[in-house]
Amino acid sequence: xxLTRGAQGLLTDNLSLEDALPTRMPVYVNSVVYLFxxxxxxxxxxxxxxGVVMSLFGPGWYHxxxxxxxxxxxxxxxxxxxxxxxxxxxxxxxxxxxxxxxRWKTWMVGALAFGVAVFTGLTGFLSQTNWDSQWIxxxxxxxxxxxxxxxxxxxxxxxQVLTLHVVALPLLLVLLVGVHLLFIRREGPVKPLER
Amino acid sequence: xxxxxxxxxxxxPMKPYDLLREGLIVxxxxxxxxxxxxxVFSSPDYPTVRGEDVAKxxxxxxxxxxxxxxxxxxxxxxxxxxxxxxxxxAQSLFGIAPAGWFGVTDRIDPPQDFILKPxxxxxxxxxxxxxxxxxxxxxxxxxxxxxxxAYLSALDEATVVSGEVxxxxxxxxxVPTLMNGMLDLGRSGLLEGALENDATLPYTLDFTRSLLFFxxxxxxxxxxxxDLLGDEWGISNETGRYPGAWWLWPYTFFYxxxxxxxxxxxxxxxxxxxxxxxxxLLLVPLIPMVNxxxxxxGVFRLIWRDWYAGSDGSRREAGG
Numbered sequence: 001x002x003l004t005r006g007a008q009g010l011l012t013d014n015l016s017l018e019d020a021l022p023t024r025m026p027v028y029v030n031s032v033v034y035l036f037x038x039x040x041x042x043x044x045x046x047x048x049x050x051g052v053v054m055s056l057f058g059p060g061w062y063h064x065x066x067x068x069x070x071x072x073x074x075x076x077x078x079x080x081x082x083x084x085x086x087x088x089x090x091x092x093x094x095x096x097x098x099x100x101x102x103r104w105k106t107w108m109v110g111a112l113a114f115g116v117a118v119f120t121g122l123t124g125f126l127s128q129t130n131w132d133s134q135w136i137x138x139x140x141x142x143x144x145x146x147x148x149x150x151x152x153x154x155x156x157x158x159x160q161v162l163t164l165h166v167v168a169l170p171l172l173l174v175l176l177v178g179v180h181l182l183f184i185r186r187e188g189p190v191k192p193l194e195r
Numbered sequence: 196x197x198x199x200x201x202x203x204x205x206x207x208p209m210k211p212y213d214l215l216r217e218g219l220i221v222x223x224x225x226x227x228x229x230x231x232x233x234x235v236f237s238s239p240d241y242p243t244v245r246g247e248d249v250a251k252x253x254x255x256x257x258x259x260x261x262x263x264x265x266x267x268x269x270x271x272x273x274x275x276x277x278x279x280x281x282x283x284x285a286q287s288l289f290g291i292a293p294a295g296w297f298g299v300t301d302r303i304d305p306p307q308d309f310i311l312k313p314x315x316x317x318x319x320x321x322x323x324x325x326x327x328x329x330x331x332x333x334x335x336x337x338x339x340x341x342x343x344x345a346y347l348s349a350l351d352e353a354t355v356v357s358g359e360v361x362x363x364x365x366x367x368x369x370v371p372t373l374m375n376g377m378l379d380l381g382r383s384g385l386l387e388g389a390l391e392n393d394a395t396l397p398y399t400l401d402f403t404r405s406l407l408f409f410x411x412x413x414x415x416x417x418x419x420x421x422d423l424l425g426d427e428w429g430i431s432n433e434t435g436r437y438p439g440a441w442w443l444w445p446y447t448f449f450y451x452x453x454x455x456x457x458x459x460x461x462x463x464x465x466x467x468x469x470x471x472x473x474x475x476l477l478l479v480p481l482i483p484m485v486n487x488x489x490x491x492x493g494v495f496r497l498i499w500r501d502w503y504a505g506s507d508g509s510r511r512e513a514g515g
Binding site: 029043046 | 208209210225300400421437477478
């Protein structure tokens with residue numbers, strides 16, 4: 001069995017170069033709602049870039065340096081834009097019943113990515129090492145303990161929270177977003193509903 | 196195009212498109228928006244509440260917190276797993292209490308871990324505290340409680356003069372010396388270090404004990420002033436006039452309504468509801484009615500209005 005030929009066949013059947021990087025689009029793709037996803041993706045890119053910059057200097061940097069505080073501000077507002085675009089993206093895709101014609105996998109992976117994003121956001125608030133972190137840690141620990149996950153995830157363990165926020169969860173999120181995008185490009189935009 | 200998309204878009208009119216150009220334009224716009232928002236509005240960074248701050252600014256609150264912990268009145272005293280073995284206070288729903296599934300994984304004895312062990316460190320430097328600690332530890336439990344009860348009552352009458360707490364005379368045994376030892380520890384800025392007493396010092400990254408120390412009245416008092424309490428939508432708020440984690444509003448909403456608003460099991464109840472809500476979101480394509488709702492709501496007619504109108508004014512129909 002030739003694995004390379006098999007992979008070529010898989011791509012030919014499912015994801016051509018034109019699918020991955022399209023130069024043509026159905027004419028019904030003509031609404032601002034098609035921009036919410038790419039807006040969320042752009043904000044995610046901004047989050048990763050600003051997050052990497054902050055990770056170079058450590059979690060205490062932004063408390064002491066004006067430059068660090070500005071990068072933290074960029075990170076903070078990127079989060080707001082990210083979730084704003086994401087909520088609009090989910091709401092409008094729901095209104096379009098965008099899971100039709102076999103796109104249920106795209107929807108479900110997207111929903112999982114949203115769940116991971118929310119948890120990543122929580123670990124971000126916990127990693128701020130300021131009053132918000134203190135208060136959210138002692139409040140959220142009750143929810144985690146009640147749900148039985150307190151033994152695995154301790155909101156007051158800054159080491160665990162920080163590494164989750166800067167390594168494990170972003171990797172998982174990027175992986176899920178990557179699969180989501182792969183499905184989107186593989187399937188193309190769903191046709192409009194019958195009126 | 197691939198065989199799959201060739202088949203799907205057969206007979207669908209296409210238009211020229213540039214994915215990368217569109218993506219780059221959106222990326223630039225988002226970047227500019229974020230930079231402008233950051234430059235104009237900055238970001239919240241309310242400073243931490245440290246033991247030193249509480250000891251210096253609110254010495255009475257510090258002493259009440261310490262004495263209550265030593266008297267066994269801390270909310271962690273009988274919290275249940277993962278801190279204590281008793282499960283009476285573990286939240287349950289339909290007889291199921293997930294809190295106990297993993298048992299006690301981070302055992303905490305508040306009087307010992309929060310007060311007596313830190314005081315043993317103070318005792319190395321302060322002979323009076325060493326004597327008081329010995330007196331306290333060799334007294335009977337009933338005697339200890341009698342001293343503490345009297346001292347806690349006296350703290351209600353105490354006054355603060357020039358930063359010093361003045362307690363009315365009474366029989367408190369060694370407790371005032373011990374509590375003043377804790378206050379000195381707090382004022383010195385060494386409280387947190389003394390609380391995080393484990394083998395990985397000085398590389399401790401786990402602040403469980405120092406965060407739990409003040410969580411009851413001190414943190415709650417600060418949160419109250421900042422409108423961050425649970426009945427004020429709690430952790431979805433942000434300090435100051437900044438937007439917080441507003442995407443958690445559906446989660447915090449359920450804490451505001453009965454029966455969760457007054458339930459001892461609210462965290463578990465809300466957690467179960469939100470898990471259910473998330474499962475519905477995840478399984479939208481498969482859930483009858485939920486997956487038909489968009490057709491009845493009709494918002495799609497607005498989104499695809501150009502398509503339905505057609506470039507030549509004729510109506511078009513498509514998909515499923």
